[in-house]
Amino acid sequence: MLATITGVRMSPWEILAVLSTAVLALVRWFPAGVRRPVSLAAAVVAVVAVLLLVVSGLRWQLVPVLAATAIVLPFALVPVLRQRAGRRPRRVRWWLALPGTAAVLALIAVGPLAAWALPTPVFPAPSGPYAVGTTVLEWTDPERPERFTAEPGDRRTVPVQLWYPAQAGQAQAARSFQGARTAQEARDVQNALADSFGIPRFLVSDVTSARTAAVFDAPLVEDAGKFPVIVFSPGLSGVRTSTIVLAQEWASRGYVVATLDHPYDSALTFTDGKPVRSRNQDAVTGDPEKDRRAVKANVDVRAADIRFVLGQLERLDRGEEASPLKGRLDTRRAAAVGHSRGGAAAMAAAQDARFRAVIDIDGGLRDAGVRPFAQPALAITSPVSVSENADFVPDLDGVLDKGGATKYRLNLPGTGHLSFTDAALYFPPLPSLLGTVDRAEGLRVTADATTAFLDSALRGDPGGAAGELGAHGDLTVYE
Structure with a gap:
């Protein structure tokens, strides 16, 4: 089942994969108090969405989104895991993180753009009486x-x-x-x-x-x-x-x-x-x-x-x-x-x-x-x-x-x-x-x-x- 959002036809799992990966890419810029819960929630949603996409049939348009997920997951989760282990989280300096975030967001955007440009066709229902x-x-x-x-x-x-x-x-x-x-x-x-x-x-x-x-x-x-x-x-x-x-x-x-x-x-x-x-x-x-x-x-x-x-x-x-x-x-x-x-x-x-x-x-x-x-x-x-x-x-x-x-x-x-x-x-x-x-x-x-x-x-x-x-x-x- 595909949903249409501003002309882009994507399944609910595809939409969740895009949104959760985008959140993981941006979480570094969130206030310190919400980074940990947001990172964990977004990571769980992203992993579940990706697994469901792989099981149900992955469209090639979503491959860039999966690549972005693989890139951002370590950067989002490693600081959380280090903090839970009682170790001080390490953060990439902002002047490196900013272009990295932009690059990952651009990679994520390729998925919806490809889904819009080369979609799975939907044949309109014939309008006649037969x-x-x-x-x-x-x-x-x-x-x-x-x-x-x-x-x-x-x-x-x-x-x-x-x-x-x-x-x-x-x-x-x-x-x-x-x-x-x-x-x-x-x-x-x-x-x-x-x-x-x-x-x-x-x-x-x-x-x-x-x-x-x-x-x-x-x-x-x-x-x-x-x-x-x-x-x-x-x-x-x-x-x-x-x-x-x-x-x-x-x-x-x-x-x-x-x-x-x-x-x-x-x-x-x-x-x-x-x-x-x-x-x-x-x-x-x-x-x-x-x-x-x-x-x-x-x-x-x-x-x-x-x-x-x-x-x-x-x-x-x-x-x-x-x-x-x-x-x-x-x-x-x-x-x-x-x-x-x-x-x-x-x-x-x-x-x-x-x-x-x-x-x-x-x-x-x-x-x-x-x-x-x-x-x-x-x-x-x-x-x-x-x-x-x-x-x-x-x-x-x-x-x-x-x-x-x-x-x-x-x-x-x-x-x-x-x-x-x-x-x-x-x-x-x-x-x-x-x-x-x-x-x-x-x-x-x-x-x-x-x-x-x-x-x-x-x-x-x-x-x-x-x-x-x-x-x-x-x-x-x-x-």
């Missing part, structure tokens, strides 16, 4: 060779995680570990993501202990008719569990969401039980023409994955593959959605007329080869992405300003590129990454805006989307 279930499927496309392997006969296999409206009252213990069935699986994926972005693994080690609201293989909700479908592609090197918050939110509001792993692009996925790692780093050559072709090829593969998954969902609905979702998927009301590179892929997939709506979440289109399309579309942008890339908005305008349906571009104030992913819950809240909004605020606003658009485009909400979209940010409407 509970959320999830399951993982693996589909092989017999029509597409796997371009990343030289094995003859190897065909493209796409792992897919479904998030769907489920019956309420499922066991809380069955909730997924960051979208995975086991903590170890979640840990493997998170380590691969850290490696792909050059982040030390220990900095994000707490992420895998976070439980979601989704329960694996929970029964589908009954008597609710057929559900519209969302096929979601994550960003470059992203995995199917990169945007759990949005997937759960859409599912709780009555959509079936298919989030994709793109093998050899996603940081880590599993096909036929074997780990498959990203090869995206091989695509960066420094040659502009080669890199342009690599981006186009990456988008094309992703778009083909998106279209293939929609076809498989159609098969599920028809009962061609055993599934509780038989007859419950309204694949005639389907949306292609993605973040970053996945947003470009979603727009590329819109050449398939089976998709009735498209959403690009902060995805640039440079070199993606996206052509105009006729379906309604929403592009969500962050001020950070717009300011960092002069071509970002013109490239979007070139696609959104054409076609036969109303399209929208919504610039969400205060957001950054990672504000739209689960990384917002556990990355340092730096403006260059997350903008200036609260950690979960970008996700909440994105869920509200995208749902308003999807309800209008797929469910025929008579209120339309423009009014609600405009309430969230700076809206451009392409008639």
